[in-house]
Amino acid sequence: MNIDQFLNPVILFFFLGVLAHFVKSDFQLLQPITKFISYYLLMSIGLKGGYELHENAFSLSIVTILLVCVAGSLFTGWYVFHFFKKNLGIENAAGLAATYGSVSAVTFITAVSFLEQQGIDFGGYMVAALALMEFPAIIQGIFFVRKNQPDQQLGFRQLVFETLTHGPVFILLGSFLIGLISDHDLMQGIKPFTQDIFKGMLCFFLLDLGIVAGHRMSFLSKLGKKVILFGLFSPFIHAVLFISFAYVVGASAGDALLMAVLGASASYIAVPAAFRTAVPEADPGLYVPLALGITFPVNILIGIPLYHSVIQLLWH
Amino acid sequence: MNIDQFLNPVILFFFLGVLAHFVKSDFQLLQPITKFISYYLLMSIGLKGGYELHENAFSLSIVTILLVCVAGSLFTGWYVFHFFKKNLGIENAAGLAATYGSVSAVTFITAVSFLEQQGIDFGGYMVAALALMEFPAIIQGIFFVRKNQPDQQLGFRQLVFETLTHGPVFILLGSFLIGLISDHDLMQGIKPFTQDIFKGMLCFFLLDLGIVAGHRMSFLSKLGKKVILFGLFSPFIHAVLFISFAYVVGASAGDALLMAVLGASASYIAVPAAFRTAVPEADPGLYVPLALGITFPVNILIGIPLYHSVIQLLWH
Amino acid sequence: MNIDQFLNPVILFFFLGVLAHFVKSDFQLLQPITKFISYYLLMSIGLKGGYELHENAFSLSIVTILLVCVAGSLFTGWYVFHFFKKNLGIENAAGLAATYGSVSAVTFITAVSFLEQQGIDFGGYMVAALALMEFPAIIQGIFFVRKNQPDQQLGFRQLVFETLTHGPVFILLGSFLIGLISDHDLMQGIKPFTQDIFKGMLCFFLLDLGIVAGHRMSFLSKLGKKVILFGLFSPFIHAVLFISFAYVVGASAGDALLMAVLGASASYIAVPAAFRTAVPEADPGLYVPLALGITFPVNILIGIPLYHSVIQLLWH
Amino acid sequence: MALRSRLEIVIPKPDFPRLKKILEHPGIEGYTVIDGVKGHGQRGDRDNLGLSDSFTNVLVIVVCDGAVVEGISPAIKQLISRSGGIASVSTVQTL
Amino acid sequence: MALRSRLEIVIPKPDFPRLKKILEHPGIEGYTVIDGVKGHGQRGDRDNLGLSDSFTNVLVIVVCDGAVVEGISPAIKQLISRSGGIASVSTVQTL
Amino acid sequence: MALRSRLEIVIPKPDFPRLKKILEHPGIEGYTVIDGVKGHGQRGDRDNLGLSDSFTNVLVIVVCDGAVVEGISPAIKQLISRSGGIASVSTVQTL
Numbered sequence A, B, C: 001m002n003i004d005q006f007l008n009p010v011i012l013f014f015f016l017g018v019l020a021h022f023v024k025s026d027f028q029l030l031q032p033i034t035k036f037i038s039y040y041l042l043m044s045i046g047l048k049g050g051y052e053l054h055e056n057a058f059s060l061s062i063v064t065i066l067l068v069c070v071a072g073s074l075f076t077g078w079y080v081f082h083f084f085k086k087n088l089g090i091e092n093a094a095g096l097a098a099t100y101g102s103v104s105a106v107t108f109i110t111a112v113s114f115l116e117q118q119g120i121d122f123g124g125y126m127v128a129a130l131a132l133m134e135f136p137a138i139i140q141g142i143f144f145v146r147k148n149q150p151d152q153q154l155g156f157r158q159l160v161f162e163t164l165t166h167g168p169v170f171i172l173l174g175s176f177l178i179g180l181i182s183d184h185d186l187m188q189g190i191k192p193f194t195q196d197i198f199k200g201m202l203c204f205f206l207l208d209l210g211i212v213a214g215h216r217m218s219f220l221s222k223l224g225k226k227v228i229l230f231g232l233f234s235p236f237i238h239a240v241l242f243i244s245f246a247y248v249v250g251a252s253a254g255d256a257l258l259m260a261v262l263g264a265s266a267s268y269i270a271v272p273a274a275f276r277t278a279v280p281e282a283d284p285g286l287y288v289p290l291a292l293g294i295t296f297p298v299n300i301l302i303g304i305p306l307y308h309s310v311i312q313l314l315w316h
Numbered sequence D, E, F: 001m002a003l004r005s006r007l008e009i010v011i012p013k014p015d016f017p018r019l020k021k022i023l024e025h026p027g028i029e030g031y032t033v034i035d036g037v038k039g040h041g042q043r044g045d046r047d048n049l050g051l052s053d054s055f056t057n058v059l060v061i062v063v064c065d066g067a068v069v070e071g072i073s074p075a076i077k078q079l080i081s082r083s084g085g086i087a088s089v090s091t092v093q094t095l
């Protein structure tokens, strides 16, 4: 395990936020700011991904990576659901399945920062992977519920549509497309905003997210041991799974790290948003605290440098 | 017509915002952010204008341009009022007159970005023109109403005062003055904020404005054909008018484009603010949607490159 | 007195904000933005201080400066309390004592900008002085009240704890620590956010603060002459005191200016926050308007350049 | 001054679109919405934090005739039983 | 506990300064203002978007004696008839 | 529909933690909090400006049984007398 992450200001600000919650500091950013910065981060990462995909041609190996990512995401969701079905009931198991099958954009962004500071390249299409992995597991999770409760109002199309137009997914996809088709000379003028101040905005955002995570952690005491242990250790299992995939399809070391992180991370934004509407019986007080209060810090603090070491070992 | 604007990220973000509305995405920036970014844009453009006017001396030709702009604005307001008086009633005709006589700062800012990316110079005093054109047509519009309803509470002085102290006008004028008198060495330190990240902030703002425009477009179906056609085609007429003015007074090509845009654009911030207080009977559901939902996109998408081509043709 | 400050955009934006209030402009930034920018400023200044303290070793002379600052702060609080006790009653005298014994981070930040533009160095530990001076006078002020009202609920420990975890203090201290321990290579990536756009954000913040100050000034008419005169002239007395201290302990010219400003400035954020909880009988309508409406502008407009001239005279 | 009913509903923000549909009921001429509301209830704290609106409430006020309240109250009851929240009615006079 | 009136007014934000003047009436010791309120009414949707506050409401609560409500209600009625909005009164007990 | 009490409290935001403790009272199943509220009262204007929350109010709504109101009203009265604000009770029916 790498000590470096403990000296990384990006990570330290997250824990400063968590601390703020536990010492009951009245420090708090209001929701408009949270929304502003997180949409800013998604817009920046989307533009960058589209831009870079434009620079490099679309190839078969890219398509393979994207397909493998989606398949891994569905597989994760599938096994998680069956693992927890008995324990937690269908709705909550489906919630957890969607949460761990889907991904966390902030973990991805933190890993991108990590790669940049290590000087390791990765493909712009990995942003497409991020976007693509956001929703299939969510829709799958909702289907697990539907099979048992056939009287739901929302149709399949509407479901897919709602998931794709959910704020964070929408802005990520939209910016990706804009990055893809925009005149690249014109995009230079945007870079001081989307790239130069990006890492600082990320610090600020993680400070804020730390406070939210702190709030959500207060729910953890109500969760069972099995659930907590799952939140702690599943990231490593999922990372191993996705690193194997990456190895098999011949991804680069940078792409492999991002695949590991996509697999290992859990969604705490898109899933609660979709499930509140489609499966209100699933308790966001279960899956959000687990994803944000345990899996997220495990990934950014221990996971990213660990997955990186493993990949360095295997790839060289 | 230039295809370029379709590949301009600034423009694309506006339409991404419009799309967000129509696919009913829950993506939304909250009002504090809208206010922050728009005041930021006005502050930046004001500082820049003042700074550059300071660098260059005030001359007779500048005064001429400013006078011509104000005259054009009043003329536009005057004919629009009489054109719509019968159809829409006095209050709403006055609202439209003020809207089209006055100007849109965001259209102006988009045109400035366009000029910068084309490498075309323009005078800092054009920001003064922007500020000067904001209010005369508004006050004129209110007078058209007063002539018929002599029992109003607000006096003339108070009217001018309220229009000049309206948030966006105030910050534009104030920053212009600060740019004019500040020590220019001290201003260098502000530039990374007001200039480097400006274009990126503009993208973000237009994304937000696209959503607002989308919301306002839902009112369009209630407006008559004549009004809609006016919103669609008047920009070109007004641009021709202001380009002729620019030609006659011998403005540079850059100044001419900005004059065209000032003439062609319609106000959707200052006018509703002033009219809500002074003429509450005028329906903001009429003039705001027209200005923001039709005239604004027409100007940034088709107008700016078109006016530019015409000016290139005439000036060379 | 230096004319320069009247041409400093940072200062001018503060007065533009004050003007906005007095001309009853509806220009207003909403609280989420105020919080965002002020936390941003505190985070930036904290990081920078920690970073620089890391670069230079901790020494005896630094400890001396810090101790002298805290002692000066307590002395100021002590004499102010006894000076006003009879006039204003115990609670309000204690409020004023805490206000003037404590410090204003924004005044400090403005002085830092001033030093940077003059090319004068100062120590990163001065940020530690800022943080250290925030709370002792507050706790002392609360004790002055407690001696006379022994039936209070809050214990000493809790008092210190609450003051240290108050939002602005917490973020300043936290960022300072992060700056101190972070890997300095990783911190380079944050600088475009925390340093390059800092001065522009400060302008924007002072514009906002000017509006708040304007609002608070409306309370001033209710305050007695003695109080007003104190707000006007005490900054100079306190500055002289702290400049003497600086001279005696052999501080550099840059450190001396910051010490002067810490002594001369008065708290309008931490004090009302702490006193609302601990001594609700003290009227924030007294000490906030005085600190923000009088002492703050006196310091940034006249104080900083004046203290600077005096120090130049003495140090060379 | 006319005697009318004032219906006050607090529900999670993501469920507001459903409430909106219920309020498209004849006799309802308008409603007022306060966004970004916090609260505490059987489902724990709702602190208006985070990006997903899952921990945010909205408060909706409807002034209408008593008969209209009776018309929509079953649908509102059902919505609240699923999504959480609270709804109360009082008698007011409109100016 | 004293019996008093609770007056609740929703009006467009740009008209709030006028309401404020009406509330400078003897017997009114205070009022509470919720800003950034959305709504729906005869004049369409008010979504609290945009920069001009033209599509933003405020909600104002005044607790005062019943006689005072009668004193100010004509002025409020007139304001609302021009600017839009709604006002309702209920009876409350103050602690 | 059950007859209950609706308690509405406006207090300075920094005093909210104290109110929260009072509301941890048996019989109180929930409450709703509107943050960032402005107002005017005996202690002057509260404009929700600045960083210290000293000039910001919160509005808290509690729906509970009348007996519970009587249980907590002395503590609330005392809090308000020290911190400022207002509290009122009305009768409502819950859906």
Ligand SMILES: Nc1ncnc2c1ncn2[C@@H]1O[C@H](COP(=O)(O)O)[C@@H](O)[C@H]1O
Binding pocket: D010, D011, D012, D038, D039, D040, D041, D042, D043, D044, D045, D046, D057, D083, D084, D085, D086, F028, F029, F030, F031, F032, F033, F061, F062, F063, F064
């Ligand atoms: N008794 C109550 N009084 C006021 N608000 C309530 C009450 N019960 C619930 N609420 C509101 O309804 C939301 C959801 O409640 P619940 O579904 O019980 O968790 C809470 O966050 C509160 O805002």
Ligand SMILES: Nc1ncnc2c1ncn2[C@@H]1O[C@H](COP(=O)(O)O)[C@@H](O)[C@H]1O
Binding pocket: D028, D029, D030, D031, D032, D033, D061, D062, D063, D064, E010, E011, E012, E038, E039, E040, E041, E042, E043, E044, E045, E046, E057, E083, E084, E085, E086
């Ligand atoms: N019946 C109603 N109940 C609650 N709020 C209303 C009602 N009618 C109007 N409003 C509020 O008053 C605002 C203006 O109403 P209107 O003038 O009818 O468009 C609306 O946006 C609502 O916020």
Ligand SMILES: Nc1ncnc2c1ncn2[C@@H]1O[C@H](COP(=O)(O)O)[C@@H](O)[C@H]1O
Binding pocket: E028, E029, E030, E031, E032, E033, E061, E062, E063, E064, F010, F011, F012, F038, F039, F040, F041, F042, F043, F044, F045, F046, F057, F083, F084, F085, F086
């Ligand atoms: N009569 C009232 N009606 C409504 N709100 C009030 C009233 N009196 C006070 N308030 C609210 O309580 C806050 C504090 O009041 P005060 O302690 O009187 O300054 C004010 O800012 C208002 O928001």
Ligand code: NA
Binding pocket: A076, A099, A100, A101, A102, A103, A104, A238, A262, A263, A264, A265, A266, A267
């Ligand atoms: Na995952």
Ligand code: NA
Binding pocket: B076, B099, B100, B101, B102, B103, B104, B238, B262, B263, B264, B265, B266, B267
């Ligand atoms: Na125009």
Ligand code: NA
Binding pocket: C076, C099, C100, C101, C102, C103, C104, C238, C262, C263, C264, C265, C266, C267
């Ligand atoms: Na001091």
